[in-house]
Amino acid sequence: MAELSGIFFRENVRFNHDLHLTAKEYLGMMFETSIWRTTAMVEQARFTADVVVLGGGPAGMCAAIAAARAGAKTILVEQGGSCGGMATQGLVGPFMTCYDRKGERMIIRGLFAEIVDRMVAKGGALHPSQVRAGTPYTSWITVGHDHVTPYEPECLKLVVDELLTEAGVQVLYHTQFLRPILSGNTLTAVEVASKAGVERIEGRIFIDGTGDGDVAARCGVPYEMGNEELHQIQPATMFFQICNVDAAKLDADIAANRDNFYRKDGVNYRSFHWYVSKAREAGDWTLNRVSLGLFRMPKDDEWCVNTTRILNVDGTDNVSLTYAEIEGRRQADEVFRFLKKYVPGCENAKLRATASYVGIRETRHMRGDYRLTAEDLVACKVPEDSIALASNSVDIHGRFGPSSTQYIPIEGDYYGIPYRCMLPVGVENLLLAGRCVCADSPAAAAIRVMPPAMAIGQAAGTAAAMAVKNGGTPRTVDASALRAELVKNGACL
Numbered sequence: 001m002a003e004l005s006g007i008f009f010r011e012n013v014r015f016n017h018d019l020h021l022t023a024k025e026y027l028g029m030m031f032e033t034s035i036w037r038t039t040a041m042v043e044q045a046r047f048t049a050d051v052v053v054l055g056g057g058p059a060g061m062c063a064a065i066a067a068a069r070a071g072a073k074t075i076l077v078e079q080g081g082s083c084g085g086m087a088t089q090g091l092v093g094p095f096m097t098c099y100d101r102k103g104e105r106m107i108i109r110g111l112f113a114e115i116v117d118r119m120v121a122k123g124g125a126l127h128p129s130q131v132r133a134g135t136p137y138t139s140w141i142t143v144g145h146d147h148v149t150p151y152e153p154e155c156l157k158l159v160v161d162e163l164l165t166e167a168g169v170q171v172l173y174h175t176q177f178l179r180p181i182l183s184g185n186t187l188t189a190v191e192v193a194s195k196a197g198v199e200r201i202e203g204r205i206f207i208d209g210t211g212d213g214d215v216a217a218r219c220g221v222p223y224e225m226g227n228e229e230l231h232q233i234q235p236a237t238m239f240f241q242i243c244n245v246d247a248a249k250l251d252a253d254i255a256a257n258r259d260n261f262y263r264k265d266g267v268n269y270r271s272f273h274w275y276v277s278k279a280r281e282a283g284d285w286t287l288n289r290v291s292l293g294l295f296r297m298p299k300d301d302e303w304c305v306n307t308t309r310i311l312n313v314d315g316t317d318n319v320s321l322t323y324a325e326i327e328g329r330r331q332a333d334e335v336f337r338f339l340k341k342y343v344p345g346c347e348n349a350k351l352r353a354t355a356s357y358v359g360i361r362e363t364r365h366m367r368g369d370y371r372l373t374a375e376d377l378v379a380c381k382v383p384e385d386s387i388a389l390a391s392n393s394v395d396i397h398g399r400f401g402p403s404s405t406q407y408i409p410i411e412g413d414y415y416g417i418p419y420r421c422m423l424p425v426g427v428e429n430l431l432l433a434g435r436c437v438c439a440d441s442p443a444a445a446a447i448r449v450m451p452p453a454m455a456i457g458q459a460a461g462t463a464a465a466m467a468v469k470n471g472g473t474p475r476t477v478d479a480s481a482l483r484a485e486l487v488k489n490g491a492c493l
Contacts, residue, residue, distance in 0.1 A: 045189060045200040049075040049170070050468040051461070052190065052203035054177045057085025058450045059434030059457030060209025061160050062111045066461030066489070067207075068167035072468045074461075075201060076169050077192055079176045080356070082157040083164070085211060087450055091239040091355040093304045094137060094295055095149035096449040098128055100391050100413040103146040107389040107414050110491040112454040115159055116149055124155020126298055136247070136296035139306075140254055140261070140271050143407055144393045149451075150297050177210065180219045185428050187219060205464040205474065206430050209457060212316050213364040213436035221424040223364040225316075227441035234361035234445065235398045236313040238328025240305050241352040242336065247300040250345030275342040284338055287331055288402035292343075302352065307335050311402060315360035324358045361397060361448060368438025369475075370420035377415045377443050378408060385479035386416025387463075388455035389492060392446045408442070416493075417447060419479050422460055428473045433460040455491065462486055 051067040053060050056078030064076040076083075086092040095116075098108035106113070106128065119125035128147040131137045138145035164171055174194055181189040181200070189202040208215040217223055226233030260274050272292040279285035293306035308331035314320040332354050339346040370383075374394055382389070394408035421437040424430055432438065433456050435448035447453070462485055463477045470476065483493050 045202040047075055047170070047172075047199070047201040049073045049201070049203045051075070051205050051207065051464045052201055053077065053207045053209050053461070054190065054215050055085070055209035055211060055434070056080070056083035056171075056173075057209055057211050057434060058087055058453040059211075059460070060085070060207065061164065062454045062457030063207045063209055063431075063433050063461035063464070064169045064171075065111060065163050065167045066458045067465045068164075068169045068461075069489075070462055070465030070469075070485075072205075072465040074167075074169045075203070076164065076171045077175045077177060077190075077201065078171070078173050081173050083160040083171075084153065084156050086357070086359055087151075088153045088157050089356045090359045091153055091241055091304065091353065092306075092359050092450075093151060093153070093239075093297065094131075095128070095151060095451055096392055097145065097147045098149070098451040099147040101410055102413055103132075105492075106147070107391065107492045108451040108455050110455060110486065110489055111458045112451050113490060115156070115163070115454070116151075118159045118162070119151055119155045122155050122159070124159075124298065125149060125151035136251060136254075139293045139295045143409070144395065150295070152298055177214055180215060182219060182427075185426055187427055187430050190215070204429065205467050207433050207460050207464055208366075208424075208430060208436060209433045209460075211360070211363070211434050211436060213366045213432065214316075216366045216424045216427065216430060216432060216436065217364055219424075219427045219430065221426050222367040224367075224441070225364055226362055230441075232398065232441075233312070233314070233363070234396065235402075236310040236315065236324045236328065236361070237306060237359040238308045238310070238325070238332050238355055239359055240332045240336070240354040241297070241302060242305060242339065242346070242349045243299075243302045243352045244348050244350045245301045245303055246345040246348070247296065248345070250343070253344040272343060275338075279338050279342055284341065286334065290403050292335070292339075294339075305332070305335060305339075308332055309397070309402065310358065311398065313358070313360070315363040321358065328358045329354055362435070362441065362444065364436055365441060365444055366432055366436050366438055367425050368421050368432060369423040369425065370418050370438060372417065372421050372437070372439035372443045372447070374408065374440060374442035374446075377446055378410050380410055380412030380415045382414075382416035383418040383420075385419040385483075386493060387419045387422075387459035387479075387482060387486060388417045388452060389414045390417060390447060390452040390455070391415070392449055392452065394442050394446045395449075396442060396445045417452065417456060419459065419463070419477075419482060422456065422463070423475055428475065429467075431460045431464055431474050433457045458489070458491065459486060462489070
């Protein structure tokens with residue numbers, strides 16, 4: 001402490017020169033001043049709103065836009081410097097399918113479709129209607145990858161900023177949720193931290209768009225972490241992008257090896273596993289993967305790489321996340337070197353970027369009024385209070401071992417995601433949005449992807465605005481009226 005005091009004193013001696021205080025006195029004064037300023041800020045809210053959205057990922061950003069468009073004064077809190085979450089900061093792409101299982105009808109529309117259309121107009125995305133399974137845009141995968149949406153993350157940042165501004169959302173970037181302030185079972189405010197210090201944001205309705213259910217968990221809502229029955233949690237992935245790829249040469253190599261694609265023993269052997277085997281024999285591949293996920297982006301020479309796999313990562317723990325970031329970048333470097341050495345067309349590739357945040361597939365599954373199950377999805381149930389349709393298969397990474405991926409296809413064309421999944425038990429004015437909604441681990445492995453998350457977010461924002469207008473809570477919102485409002489705003493139900 002003495003050494004620290006001396007350093008602090010020396011660094012700030014210019015402020016103390018006229019006061020002639022000792023280091024101890026100066027530190028005491030600064031400490032008291034800091035406490036006073038922090039307390040003063042927390043005691044009086046700097047921001048108030050009808051709807052407060054915590055987290056600006058795919059669900060949170062759509063929730064904020066929808067709430068503001070519906071007339072609610074809305075604040076969006078995001079810890080990073082842009083919205084989009086894993087879609088931008090995590091470089092996760094492409095958007096998975098928004099069509100029915102047959103690939104005949106686009107069933108996720110509304111804000112998702114509006115965002116896609118704006119990106120297409122700017123040249124930053126391909127419309128999903130143009131993208132079929134088994135193409136370079138799907139890493140030549142056929143199962144569950146029909147009508148995906150290749151996009152440019154930088155374009156998505158710009159489009160979402162435009163939509164938020166147009167809707168009148170007050171966006172607070174670089175602002176971290178700290179803790180909820182409750183009065184009984186009602187959330188009255190949240191404390192956040194930023195460069196300005198610790199501050200309070202008051203609101204009437206709150207939306208947890210953190211992905212991990214941070215707000216709900218700190219409100220005391222019970223949850224399941226991963227798949228507690230199997231003691232498993234899906235692995236994390238560090239996405240990265242490369243450019244200067246000879247796409248024609250790459251396509252030709254795939255065509256020549258097309259017969260090598262197969263699935264065996266729960267392991268998805270896909271593109272480039274023949275090169276992975278050679279690299280492993282030569283000591284150039286140490287990853288617990290047997291193949292490579294390489295997805296073409298809107299520009300032919302730019303590709304997104306989904307290959308790294310980091311096991312046993314707790315996405316709610318900073319120590320575990322730090323390990324995942326470091327190990328993920330190490331794996332990304334190994335995969336990049338592999339591409340340049342072994343894969344035709346990638347000899348002159350350049351590393352464009354690694355993700356700012358490691359990709360997290362699974363953390364908390366919050367407890368809500370209804371628990372969506374894998375059985376519901378496979379049977380293609382569409383409850384009366386469904387606020388979104390989806391057709392994504394159950395997609396569990398690491399289910400049968402480190403290198404495995406389990407796919408469970410649905411039996412019909414689509415299933416419904418009920419509004420009740422978004423209502424957390426124990427808190428009356430809080431909505432869940434995104435992958436933290438109430439679902440068992442296998443069901444969450446299907447609806448965690450971005451198009452359903454955006455649809456859920458739009459429903460959350462719309463419901464929040466309706467609750468504000470009616471002077472009630474999310475549980476008092478009539479599901480039929482909510483569905484009608486969503487359809488009015490472009491949703492497919």
